[in-house]
Amino acid sequence: MAMKRMVSALAALAMGVGLVAGAQAQVKIGVVTSSTGPVALVGIPQKNSIELLPTKMGGLSVEYISLDDASNPTAAVTAFKKLVGDGVDAIIGPSGTPAAMGVIQIAAEAGVPMLAPVGGAAVVLPMTEPKKWVFKTTQNDDIIAEALVGHMKSKGVKTLGFFGLADPFGQNWLTVTTELAEKAGIKVVASERFQRQDTSVTAQSIKLISAKPDAILIAAPGSSSVLPQTTLADQKYAGQIYQTHGAALPDFLKLGGKKVEGTVLAASLMLVMDEVSDKHPSKKIAAKYIADYKAKYGAEPATFGANVYDAGLLLQATIPVAAKKAKPGTPEFRAALRDALEQIKDLPGTQGVYTMTPADHSGFDARGRELITVKDGAWRLVK
Amino acid sequence: MNLQIIALLGQDGVSNGAIYALVALAIILVFSVTRVMLIPLGEFVAFSALTMAAMQAERPVLIGWLVLALAGLGALADVGLAVRGRAAWRWASLAWPAYGLALVLALAFLPLHELPMLLQAVLTLAAITPLGPLMYRLFFQPVAHVSGLLLMIIAIAVHVSLLGVGLLVFGAEGSRTAPFSEASLDLGTLSIASQTIWVLVVSLALIGGLYAMFEHTLYGKALRATALQQLGARLMGISPVLAGKVSFALGTFMCALSGVLIAPLTTLYYDSGFIISLKGFVGAIIGGLVSYPVAALGALAVGLVESFSTFWASEYKEVIVFTLILPFLLWRSLKSGGREEEH
Numbered sequence: 001m002a003m004k005r006m007v008s009a010l011a012a013l014a015m016g017v018g019l020v021a022g023a024q025a026q027v028k029i030g031v032v033t034s035s036t037g038p039v040a041l042v043g044i045p046q047k048n049s050i051e052l053l054p055t056k057m058g059g060l061s062v063e064y065i066s067l068d069d070a071s072n073p074t075a076a077v078t079a080f081k082k083l084v085g086d087g088v089d090a091i092i093g094p095s096g097t098p099a100a101m102g103v104i105q106i107a108a109e110a111g112v113p114m115l116a117p118v119g120g121a122a123v124v125l126p127m128t129e130p131k132k133w134v135f136k137t138t139q140n141d142d143i144i145a146e147a148l149v150g151h152m153k154s155k156g157v158k159t160l161g162f163f164g165l166a167d168p169f170g171q172n173w174l175t176v177t178t179e180l181a182e183k184a185g186i187k188v189v190a191s192e193r194f195q196r197q198d199t200s201v202t203a204q205s206i207k208l209i210s211a212k213p214d215a216i217l218i219a220a221p222g223s224s225s226v227l228p229q230t231t232l233a234d235q236k237y238a239g240q241i242y243q244t245h246g247a248a249l250p251d252f253l254k255l256g257g258k259k260v261e262g263t264v265l266a267a268s269l270m271l272v273m274d275e276v277s278d279k280h281p282s283k284k285i286a287a288k289y290i291a292d293y294k295a296k297y298g299a300e301p302a303t304f305g306a307n308v309y310d311a312g313l314l315l316q317a318t319i320p321v322a323a324k325k326a327k328p329g330t331p332e333f334r335a336a337l338r339d340a341l342e343q344i345k346d347l348p349g350t351q352g353v354y355t356m357t358p359a360d361h362s363g364f365d366a367r368g369r370e371l372i373t374v375k376d377g378a379w380r381l382v383k
Numbered sequence: 384m385n386l387q388i389i390a391l392l393g394q395d396g397v398s399n400g401a402i403y404a405l406v407a408l409a410i411i412l413v414f415s416v417t418r419v420m421l422i423p424l425g426e427f428v429a430f431s432a433l434t435m436a437a438m439q440a441e442r443p444v445l446i447g448w449l450v451l452a453l454a455g456l457g458a459l460a461d462v463g464l465a466v467r468g469r470a471a472w473r474w475a476s477l478a479w480p481a482y483g484l485a486l487v488l489a490l491a492f493l494p495l496h497e498l499p500m501l502l503q504a505v506l507t508l509a510a511i512t513p514l515g516p517l518m519y520r521l522f523f524q525p526v527a528h529v530s531g532l533l534l535m536i537i538a539i540a541v542h543v544s545l546l547g548v549g550l551l552v553f554g555a556e557g558s559r560t561a562p563f564s565e566a567s568l569d570l571g572t573l574s575i576a577s578q579t580i581w582v583l584v585v586s587l588a589l590i591g592g593l594y595a596m597f598e599h600t601l602y603g604k605a606l607r608a609t610a611l612q613q614l615g616a617r618l619m620g621i622s623p624v625l626a627g628k629v630s631f632a633l634g635t636f637m638c639a640l641s642g643v644l645i646a647p648l649t650t651l652y653y654d655s656g657f658i659i660s661l662k663g664f665v666g667a668i669i670g671g672l673v674s675y676p677v678a679a680l681g682a683l684a685v686g687l688v689e690s691f692s693t694f695w696a697s698e699y700k701e702v703i704v705f706t707l708i709l710p711f712l713l714w715r716s717l718k719s720g721g722r723e724e725e726h
Binding site for chain 2: 036038039040193195197198199200202204207210224226227251254255
């Protein structure tokens with residue numbers, strides 16, 4: 001820990017020196033991550049991924065200014081203001097949805113394109129005037145939910161129970177799932193909520209089971225997705241259990257053990273790289289990212305880091321386009337960059353293929369998710 | 384709602400309630416002896432569960448460093464006192480740093496994940512329990528005479544700092560441990576998980592042990608005397624410092640033990656402790672912060688109310704549980720006829 005701290009202090013020092021000497025850097029990109037605080041699990045792989053981003057884009061050298069918001073939306077606002085003051089051309093971040101919601105206005109007022117690696121679809125939907133400056137490098141919930149509901153339909157599920165976290169993540173999933181399920185002729189017969197810190201969810205699971213749904217969908221991010229499922233397993237629930245991409249972490253397999261066998265979820269292809277067809281446009285890019293990350297940090301990257309990496313890919317594709325219209329560091333350049341991001345078409349990233357439109361600033365299609373199941377303690381592609 | 388559901392909810396409520404009861408008893412124990420409303424007790428539940436989980440997951444167990452750091456600071460404080468001539472220097476002051484060092488080494492070099500579960504639990508308890516007395520030495524002993532309100536503010540400060548330390552030591556993600564045994568007891572239509580039985584048996588044994596200690600041992604009687612009348616106890620030659628340390632150690636031990644007990648049942652996070660200690664606190668309030676048996680029953684009631692209210696209205700269960708405290712506060716304040724705080 002102390003070593004790491006010293007390294008980051010040195011890096012900050014080097015960056016300070018770089019700022020004085022480095023008028024050569026033609027494009028400045030700000031990065032705001034939550035590398036400390038409760039969102040650190042998401043923020044640390046994101047911060048690490050900055051080192052893997054290209055430092056040259058279309059003949060222009062790029063400088064990254066990385067700040068930490070300590071998982072605090074207020075600190076994210078301060079960090080954004082500072083970056084805007086530094087005259088950055090684009091900002092990648094922040095890590096958390098609440099923080100991202102708080103900085104949209106600042107990015108829009110300053111006219112700086114913002115690439116948010118966050119889960120909440122609310123940062124780009126519904127599209128409003130300020131959100132025109134926001135792009136999101138993760139799959140929207142409905143893309144994932146579509147895949148799950150499709151699987152339910154093919155397996156003849158008629159009734160569904162919903163078990164979600166009592167927060168915006170759970171709420172949004174309930175809305176999206178109910179809508180899609182109804183269209184597919186599946187009835188949501190019970191919906192229960194729990195808190196991340198609950199030490200027992202037995203009561204909710206009994207209630208769900210007594211409604212006798214054919215399948216249950218658990219919607220919770222990170223390790224909070226495990227307790228509902230192990231409790232259902234303990235209560236001997238026999239139906240199919242679905243999880244969202246929120247569960248797609250190594251911790252889910254480790255904490256859940258045998259009790260999460262057979263879970264079906266939809267998530268990025270990074271989990272099942274070996275099984276994905278070589279023709280998938282994202283496979284090579286994801287493989288390179290994983291290999292680079294492993295070489296640098298000696299550990300497998302979480303998908304959260306890949307979201308930042310994708311933001312870098314999007315900028316790499318659009319900065320040369322914008323540079324033809326104006327000089328970096330000017331408002332015209334940033335506006336051109338925004339326009340270019342909105343025109344992105346069929347750009348493969350680590351998680352899927354981006355096609356942005358004025359209405360869709362997340363840009364994923366069905367290639368942005370795979371149906372995955374848990375078999376023998378590992379992720380397997382559903383064939 | 385049929386009989387089976389009632390039985391299942393009851394079982395869930397009782398096993399949660401047993402944990403809250405241990406925390407409630409620890410809160411009362413610490414409060415009555417030292418007047419400290421020790422909110423951080425909940426953190427010890429989470430910390431011990433996470434420590435044991437870290438052992439099993441072969442992650443580095445860093446909690447020993449916290450013990451060592453606190454012990455080092457405590458010894459420094461003793462040196463400071465001795466230099467300024469406020470207290471005689473005793474070599475015994477170095478016992479805690481030595482213990483901390485031994486702990487750090489043991490946690491770093493023992494093949495923790497291969498040890499039998501009982502030994503892991505013992506090591507966990509050995510790592511967490513010293514935090515209580517060390518914390519008392521550093522944060523509460525120097526200000527033992529100040530008002531109850533100030534002590535509570537210090538306790539909250541300690542709670543907030545521990546949260547930060549917890550994040551640093553255990554990380555943001557939750558953990559759980561392997562169950563003690565997978566077996567379950569089948570009684571007709573009802574099956575009782577063996578883990579629930581473990582929780583109940585250990586809680587009851589601990590409560591019985593406490594009772595025996597308070598009634599039949601010298602230290603127990605000394606603690607009770609300090610709780611009843613601090614000045615009088617002091618005049619009888621009972622050291623308030625020792626009483627404070629012993630009560631903190633006992634309270635921490637009970638919470639650490641409940642952490643080990645619930646670790647296989649649920650996913651715990653570095654910040655899970657607060658809500659557990661709040662529920663223990665509700666139990667302690669029901670017992671009026673004096674009565675151990677009433678508090679234990681109150682905590683059991685909290686567990687049951689929580690379980691059943693979750694079944695009826697999962698979104699409002701926290702509200703329902705914490706509303707429980709109101710009638711008791713009202714009753715207590717009516718009964719005491721609006722007297723001011725005595726301390």
